[in-house]
Amino acid sequence: MKLKTGLMAATALAMFGAPVLAADDTLDIVFINDGHVAPYHVAWLSGFEDAIKAYDEAFDDVKVTGRWLSAEGSLEKMIQQTEVTINEGPDVMFVNAINVDAFEPLVAKAQEAGITWIAVHSPMDSADYSFTLGDVVNGTNQGLAMCALSGGEPYKVAIMLGQAGNPSGEARHEGILKGIAACDNVEVVAEQPADWDTVKAQSIAENWLTQYPDLNAISGVTDGYMYPSIAIAMNGGRELDFYGYDGDIPILQQMTDGSVKADILLSGTREGWNFVQMAYRIHKGETPDKVYDFFTPLVLTEENHKVALANGFPEDVQVYYVDQALDVAAKGYLEFGPDSVK
Structure with a gap:
């Protein structure tokens, strides 16, 4: 001072x-x-x-x-x-x-x-x-959601990682693998760091969609990877599921009718x-x-939360539904503005 x-x-x-x-x-x-x-x-x-x-x-x-x-x-x-x-x-x-x-x-x-x-x-x-x-816990919740929403059938997923040596990205990766380990139908077929770079993420997604014609989902340690991955899948006529991490408002908006199945509400x-x-x-x-x-709660649609719970998703994981998550993501002043310290 x-x-x-x-x-x-x-x-x-x-x-x-x-x-x-x-x-x-x-x-x-x-x-x-x-x-x-x-x-x-x-x-x-x-x-x-x-x-x-x-x-x-x-x-x-x-x-x-x-x-x-x-x-x-x-x-x-x-x-x-x-x-x-x-x-x-x-x-x-x-x-x-x-x-x-x-x-x-x-x-x-x-x-x-x-x-x-x-x-x-x-x-x-x-x-x-x-x-x-809480990166390990958040990653675990993403992986658990993947298990619960995969439908029990063989489910192939590729994971985009952060930057080598970055503890936050590595903790998210650790958690995702921990969550996926809760089920035996989800198979990780590829992992690659995109160094927090959307251009690298685009190149990786293009390669994966060519290399793995039966890929079911892409998981990412940041929503920044979701934008190019979703666009590439749509342009290629591929129906993939996406599991994000960040609570970016444009990604949250794609959860209700789009292909994003789960996200982590940072904002x-x-x-x-x-x-x-x-x-x-x-x-x-x-x-x-x-x-x-x-x-940083997990974000799901109400419908997917019900499906996940029916498939064994833990009841004690705090979940925000999309409308609530969007409201909180946009209005940081309500939680952390001057009134919060007066």
């Missing part, structure tokens, strides 16, 4: 001898992300910027500012951006590290400078806090708002859990 006293206030005290209030307390937040063009990233940025503005307007005793930086998928660029940001001295840094091991020295440097480091999605023991998603908009709420709480002296687990 940084308290700044303005020059005009000091001048007024010298001239008139009256008590002077210090200028507003300031909270400067920086979010460093691995990319900026995927639909999830666009929603992330929008939610983050809207939350910064809302918190700044809502509180007279604190000036809230924020910046978003994109590494455009480059580890080297992200390291450079992080080093520059540390020298600028913000109050809180959210870092969605491409490879967490490469950032360990920078965590210590930031902390020495009095900056709170929050690791995003991939937990770091050295960070002040880790903002996590970039929700996360962007939650980042600012978390930073504000810390700034005000609260201490969230060191590992802050973001609430």
Whole structure:
């Protein structure tokens, strides 16, 4: 936390001898992300910027500012951006590290400078806090849904993975395989990392549809892979099922009448708002859990949930139906806006 006293206030005290209030307390937040063009990233940025503005307007005793930086998928660029940001001295840094091991020295440097480091999605023991998603549990729920909705017949699935060395993507993959292991009719015929890149996802999907004419489904560790995969299947006249992860609004909208069978409700908009709420709480002296687990329910249609339950899907898994999920995904301010901390 940084308290700044303005020059005009000091001048007024010298001239008139009256008590002077210090200028507003300031909270400067920086979010460093691995990319900026995927639909999830666009929603992330929008939610983050809207939350910064809302918190700044809502509180007279604190000036809230924020910046978003994109590494455009480059580890080297992200390291450079992080080093520059540390020298600028913000109050809180959210870092969605491409490879967490490469950032360990920078965590210590930031902390020495009095900056709170929050690791995003991939937990770091050295960070002040880790903002996590329950990836293994979420992946498991996706895999269980796949089992329950596969119909009991032989069901061939291909899984698009994240980026090698990224803990969040690897945890999602671990969970998906754990969920699929609950049934013996689902067979994983292919796995390949798409490095969080929709162009790579398109190429992989094209190859899979050629290589596996009897493929039944594509599972992904991010909804970013769903867009090209769905388009390729439709253009090729292939009826496939899709199992996503992110809660992108356009993907959720395809669940009612489309081929997307299950998704995980993150929502970039929700996360962007939650980042600012978390930073504000810390700034005000609260201490969230060191590992802050973001609430991310499974999304199904009501009809598919009934089918899944009839086929042995666990009753204790929290499920949002599509309409509820769409409402929550779009309105991050309801959960994480200024009213939530007043």
